[in-house]
Structure formats: structure tokens, C-alpha cells
Amino acid sequence: MSTTTVEKSAAPTTPPTKKYVWREGARFGAQDPQIVGQTLAVIEMNNRGCKDLDQKIVDAARLPSSPIHSYFDWSDSVAAKKWRQEQAALLRRSIKVVITQAGAPSKMIQLPIFTSETKFGSREKGSFFPTDDGMKTPSLRQHILQRALDEARAFMNKYQTLSGVQPIIKSIQSVLAKHAAKAKKKSTKKPKARKQVKKKRPKKKKP
8 A cells, every 4th residue: 555544634724824935946936935835735725635636736726816826827728737737746846834843942944845645656646745744643754754765765876876975875875774773673673571460260169
């Protein structure tokens, strides 16, 4: 099974207040990422569990009043329809949500706005869930971690012969080795034997 079960909930009409930014290198730099992020969050929440989120984004953007209407080409043809889905996917991948981690000092990290429930590399369509919400749920957090490790492994396999990225490759190898050792230790760990409690036999009553 290549998907992770995502619990469905009532779809709210407005997203919680979060800070959104463009991914480094995104071509939409001149636009406001906060408006785009909030709009995408509303679309995802109103279509939670949908396995064609990119088409839902296109449908919502079709209205001229939509804040993301101008991000799409609206000439009508079969090719244009597929291209708009590609544009939706690109827009979705270009937005990140900013999370503030508690601590001294506090730390801000950036995560993809959504994470697919499918395994990395799978061609199967799956629904998405907000990455920051998934980080609060153990099963979804593990799914996000596994996707991150798989993406890192794919990067390593693709660029391991390039001398300019060897420090990155070595870091990835170190992280993968640690997680592999941790997983092996967990799988070979014997469960603690339960102590058998002897049941006391009831004393026979003297006649």
C-alpha cells in the first residue's frame, strides 16, 4: 500500500493564521506569497482527501476575482487544460509555510505547504495534507520524515559523481546511515517477556 491514511474533518472556509513565503528560486517573487498561501490553504481544506488537488486549484482560480487567477493561462484547449494543471502544481510547490519552533532562542523553519500522502517516486495520485499539521501527528510525521529521506537518497544517487556537492553527499550518507541503524535496532529489539503470574488455586473447603 503506497498511501498514508489521512483523517478527514469538516472543511472550514478560512485557514488558520500562518506565514507563507516563496520557495528559494520561485519565479513568482514579485507577488505576495501570503495571499497565495492563504488561498491554497482554503482550497486544500475545502477539498481535504481529494486526489486531484491541482485540478481543484485550477477550478478555484478560474474565477476572475480569485487572488491566483492571474497565475494561469486561460486559453481553452486540451493542451491548455493539462498545462494549467502543471501551473497549479508549480504554484503549490513554490509556496512554503514558516514554522516557529519554541526554544531559547526560538527557531524558524520553512516547510512545503502541503505533503502528498503517497510514497516518494510513486506515480499513483494521492491526496495532500498540510505539512505543519502533519508534523503534530506521529504517523504523518513519520511519513514526512520518510519522504524527506527518500528525496535525499534520490538527490545523492543523481549527483554523487559531482565533486562540487560532495560535502552535501557525505552529510546525506551520514544521516541515512544513522536512520538505517536506528531502524535495524528497532526491528531486532526483542519485546520484554511478560512475567507469568501464577493463579492461586482456591482452597478446598473441608467437609
